[in-house]
Amino acid sequence: MAKAPWLQKLGYRMTVLSRYISPSLLATSLVLIITVFVLFVPPYIGMADNGDYFRILYSNGLYFNNPDYDSLYFGYFNKEFGIFQYFNENAEMYTSSQSLLIRISIWINQWFNSQVFDIRVQAVLLTIMYMGAVYLFVEALTWKMKRKYGYIVAVLAVFLFADTAYTAFFNSFFGESLVWIMLIYLFASGLLLFRNRYNDYAMMAIFFISGLLLTTSKQQNAPVGIIIAVVGIVLIFIRKQRSFRAMMASSLAILMVAGIATYVLIPKEFVNVNKYHAMTRGVLMQSEDPEATLKSFGINRQYAILNGTIHYEPYTTVDVNSQILEDSFYNHYGFVSILGYYLTHLDQAGKMMNLAAKSAFTIRPPAMGNYEQSVGKPFGAQTSFFSGYSELKKALAPKTFGFIVIWILVIIGLYAPHFIAAIKAKHIRSMIRLPLFLMMILMGLSGIFVSIIGAGDADLSKHEFLFTASFDLVTFAVIADAICRNLWQNKPAADEEPS
Template sequence: MKKEPDVNTLHLEEPLKQNTPKIRVGLFKYFTKPSTLGVLVLCGLLFVVLFLPPVIGMGDDGSTAAIITGSDLYNLGKLTPKEAMAYFQKNWGIMEYYNDSDNGQITSQTPFLNAARNLDRAYTWDGLFDMRFYGAVIAIFYLIAMYFLFETVTYGKRARWSYVIVGLGVIIFGDTAYTAWINSFYPQALSFFLVMILGTSLILMGQEKLNDYLLIGCFFLSGLLLCLLNQQYALLGLFLGILGISLKYVSADKYYIRICVVGGSLLMLCSLTAFFVMPNGLTNLSAYHSMTRGVLMTAENPEQALKEFSINPQYAVLTGTSYYQAIAPETMDSQEMESAFFSKVNPTGVAIYYLANPGQLYEMLNRSVDSSFNIRPAWLGNYEITQGYAPGAQTSFFTLWSFLKANYLPGNFGFIIIWMGVIIGVYVRFFRKGIIEKNERNTLRFVGLMTWLFIGLWELYVAIITSGDADTLGHLFIFSLTFDLISFIILGKFIHWIEKQLRKVDWEARKQAFLNRNKNKQKQREQRGYRL
């Protein structure tokens, strides 16, 4: 006997059948919208660059040894120090027993490294750490940051123009000169997406595009991780903490206001603590370069400059030299050199000197800007030694933007001043309008860009006073990144303006006018006795 279907079951199945096409359409629209599609393209690029042979990464200059040890990892020692800089090392050792080393350092990088190490162990359990697991962890957060960035520039734009803007973003921030850092222990791997999230969270809050609680949480968390990444980033927390507290005026919600006040206060406290507790990472090498490749190199009278630091003027013979080429190593490490030279050089003294000599500061800014536009250090290779490439070989795959930037953009601070003027001129009216109308959200686009600008200029200045023109690896990376972020936002706005102007044009009327003009010309030719 055939059983009749239950009436209640029929009623349940009908809504499911009706909703299935709607769900499919919704998923299709989501995955084909510009922001999502841009992230999917970047995901494919990362997979090819970072995880498929030949695997791309960054050579190791030894500066991250303390971070590596702090996560119970160690160098297998298969490469000499010179080879380690020229080639990317994919495999590292995992300590099997208690780590009694006193050289380990715990920073905001450590949780990411520990997560990658645990994933590696769970998947392989071979006693080796594959750098690609760390790259995968960082890549997830990088893709989230890129989604935020794409959402900011496609806000209020028509689809066809949004795809153009997002495509430019893929070319700029998917450049292998940037993404290769993800496969490395350098702090650039984290600062890449942390700085991006800091600015985009503010801009998105102004656009009211995502949840305020999500965005304010992203702002404070990324700010905290950035400050705990390195002692030289720590003081940025004071600026970000004050900014975070001021965000309480954006919303009248009492819980949101409490989060801003507590989060901003906590960020400033952590910033100060990190500055005094974390090792400063400044060595005699940095102090030497801040003088010989900075103060003395730009001074008209190096002997007089040394007197201002209470250093013997005879050391002027070191002007322009690097740490490794100046004096024999035993002399550099001697007690005499320590007491007569290194003990009298510190970042505070160098900063005061530059403020008193703005001409030298401007010359150093010119040099640093020029260096920062090349985000691929020439001494660090991208390939593994087993892949057969020459020492120090760097990939040319998907590097259009980094090539154009390093070779064709004006590498001087005068250009940066003009560039800053354009930024302020374009966006300050939104800030002014928001203040007049007492609508704080309208100010956040300008505030987000100014946050990036402040971070970039701060790191540019810190690089000068700590390492002269010798540090193209650390602080200048962040300056270069913030330059690209702000330029991309401005470029997106310019493309939107072009689209807006084109929409005002009556193309049908222009087409008809063009056809009529051709007809009139043909009639005139026929009247003169000429035929086509």
């Protein structure tokens, strides 16, 4: 039976499209168009300051030059900041790879304006980096797959990667923008090593650099370097050359050290803030007998009055920065002792896990607005433009930790047959797909556990960003493999040489 004329035309157009535009290029182009429209066309979309900007701003040569800036907190996005013209007496508050991005942005900005920094300069750099990450990720999922399936994956990728809940971070000083982009590069380079796509040394370099920037971007990401180093051991053996193995092993060792150093270098000021919330917004809040709980830590039971309070309250019953609190409260517990407490009180741990799960699928923090005050939107208003994926995820994802456990088991079950077949066939390169997925899952879980143990429920939706980002990338990769008929593959790649 002859095809209908419209089907023939569609087939011809698809043939032309596949000849000149790959699925990865199509996805990247569409994401770029939408992102540029959101970030650089009025009304500009960004993120309001929640009070955290000062930590990264002043030490990098910027300051708040808006006299009404205090009135903008949480409600309105501000795109312009002053550049220090003389000696900057502000010491670096904490070490972060985000500082490198900001300083490069300031350097470029000064070509055009040496006194006022426009945050959109940083957004341009992040957008360029983002396009590379999206391209590599979609390429890793669609390479050598039938183009008709690849284009479906490309279109779906646009809904994820162009979602304003993610791209709005680019017009902000929150470290989540760098975390999101580096996480994509890390996963994409690992998958490209698995696919044997591009040069292995180039992919190893991307894997290492993205892992290093991700680990050092935020203090709570300290476990990330350790997880990458441990799970990534299998990557050492995908090539027989000693040079490759030595370079990969060295890269993993550096990532391990970077993770440890990131934790050790956390300033004491921030340690006490997090410790305060870990106790008052975590351990005590879920305890049936807060006074007895404090006693188990060797803390005077009178401090039970702090139950449920936050460090930044303007009027408190005790000075949270006092030496008294340092000696009789903070010095009696730490990360390890709180972890031990939860392990011996699993009912409380379960409550905290479920509490964390309620915020684990929210990409955009609900407290921060996206518009400039001059736009005339209500205080704290958030954009709904191209936010279909984030809103759907927020509405439909089950908000229990049990769902997260089931999700993990399903992922392992889907990829385990291929992993086992690769082991039997001694195809090292084919073995790395499941470890890569486990690496992403463990990094995501570390975001949850570190948030709960380290700071209780304080600002959970923002602290759990690493989990929600990992969840999205892993889930999307599974869907893409299913569409491309690569999900239930139970044998190593045909072109793989046994090691």
